[in-house]
Amino acid sequence: MIIELHNPTVVVFGRGKLADLGERTKSLGGHALLVCGRSAMRRHGVLDAATAALEASGVAVTVYDGVSPDPLASEVDAAADLARRSGCDVVVGLGGGSAIDAAKATAIGLREGPIGPLVGTTLPAVPDAVPVVAVPTTAGSGAEVTKGAIITDDERNLKSGIRGDRLFPAIAVIDPDLLLTMPETVAVDAGFDALAHSVEGYVARRANPVTRLLAEQALEILGTRLPRAAAGDREPGLLDDIALAALLGGINVANASTCLPHRLQQAMGSVPGVRVSHGRGLAIVYPAWLRRAQPHAEVRFATIGRLLGHDDAVTAIGKMLETIGAGGTLRTNGFAHEHIDQLVGGITGNIGNDPIPDIDLALIREIYEDSH
Known part of the structure; x- marks a missing residue:
């Protein structure tokens, strides 16, 4: 080890x-x-x-x-x-x-x-x-x-x-x-970003026992606290918890890095005139990515699902997106189908840290198509 x-x-x-x-x-x-x-x-x-x-x-x-x-x-x-x-x-x-x-x-x-x-x-x-x-x-x-x-x-x-x-x-x-000044839309978008860091810090190829422990704690927090924050709850103990979850996620980003969804979201910046927040962009592509990534790390994704209160990660995160009102599609967030070529061409950074092996442009295009 x-x-x-x-x-x-x-x-x-x-x-x-x-x-x-x-x-x-x-x-x-x-x-x-x-x-x-x-x-x-x-x-x-x-x-x-x-x-x-x-x-x-x-x-x-x-x-x-x-x-x-x-x-x-x-x-x-x-x-x-x-x-x-x-x-x-x-x-x-x-x-x-x-x-x-x-x-x-x-x-x-x-x-x-x-x-x-x-x-x-x-x-x-x-x-x-x-x-x-x-x-x-x-x-x-x-x-x-x-x-x-x-x-x-x-x-x-x-x-x-x-x-x-x-x-x-x-x-x-x-x-x-x-965090008392944080609008509900920001709580949703930022909160899903923290959730994504926890998921990716658990399944990334660079993940290790320490990042997985941090991810587990963050997921346990966000599973119950994020829906409350998205609904406008600003109780002090809740704010302490979600600030801690974000910190744990950041530590994981620094040490385990992130997976393909972050590369997919960053490429959204290559389309002039369409602006989507980082967290919301992640939420758009997450369901399509999860369906393809889960078979390559079934045990770890199952653990993520249980920590979020369901049997599998696809269901758990889908329910979370529905509960907090995040996500949508590329289309509903302003991206036309013809933008997909730009999105695929805008991919930069490391895609080899993902649990999906041998990621190619065809798979990237498939995820964008599925998210449109």
């Missing part, structure tokens, strides 16, 4: 821990570029609270609030340019997975220059990486503890990952109280 685990991010988890953001960040730098989306963090007062925590500890703050739901390389370049001009030496990502990914990519851009050419590559480690502090306000992506950032290169119309140990945040401040 060979097990390799690597999680260098310091995790600070607990309600009220946003108040520690300043002291934690101060240990890394004196001037923070705070990266977030365009409106939600201001509207809910989270940006003000984070800024106040940083400034109370003597950390200067410059805000870049131009991140799209699918962050663009041009936005990351603008953030890095602002950080350079302002003299920032640490980056804080505040928001969902998109904001945190943009923050991680911004830190790379500060050292490497334009970020677009780096989309789809794995970067070597360097000693002088700009540190990142990740503060998630959704429970799903686990980006606060992963070594990748999903960015769309506007020039090539390519949505893919920038990966490598340099992408690990130095610190993750996870305050479940911040």
Whole structure:
């Protein structure tokens, strides 16, 4: 048996821990570029609270609030340019997975220059990486503890990952109280992303006994908590649990990586004018993928099904999608049949980590056709 685990991010988890953001960040730098989306963090007062925590500890703050739901390389370049001009030496990502990914990519851009050419590559480690502090306000992506950032290169119309140990945040401040601002649609989309990380961290070829233990705990949590969160329940104990499930999923992404559904979803970014969230895109392709993957890992998929309250994973996840109101089809989410060629051509990244052996373009097309 060979097990390799690597999680260098310091995790600070607990309600009220946003108040520690300043002291934690101060240990890394004196001037923070705070990266977030365009409106939600201001509207809910989270940006003000984070800024106040940083400034109370003597950390200067410059805000870049131009991140799209699918962050663009041009936005990351603008953030890095602002950080350079302002003299920032640490980056804080505040928001969902998109904001945190943009923050991680911004830190790379500060050292490497334009970020677009780096989309789809794995970067070597360097000693002088700009540190990142990740503060998630959704429970799903686990980006606060992963070594990748999903960015769309506007020039090539390519949505893919920038990966490598340099992408690990130095610190993750996870305050479940911040999930109080999470809309139900975001709870659904992010929650299914966390569920997918747990499933894939259990069946991936790189999975190991540790990632499977983490996946089992996350699946047990999400099986009962995700439907409640999707229905609008924001009870504090529930928020603690789903934040923990997202964290466990992120650790699994960093160590076991993901399977074919993540490659299928990322390719959706290759179709201009059609935008679907990461979690919803996963939900679209999951049933078709499960039907094909389950025969190749029957025992493990059966365990997943039982952890979610059913006899098999196909039934369990199908019921979950129905209960939380996620999924749909490519067609109902804006993709025309003629887009399937673009989707197939947009596949990037590792497809050899999936339980399905010898994946080819014919199978990928079949899953998209079945999901349309």
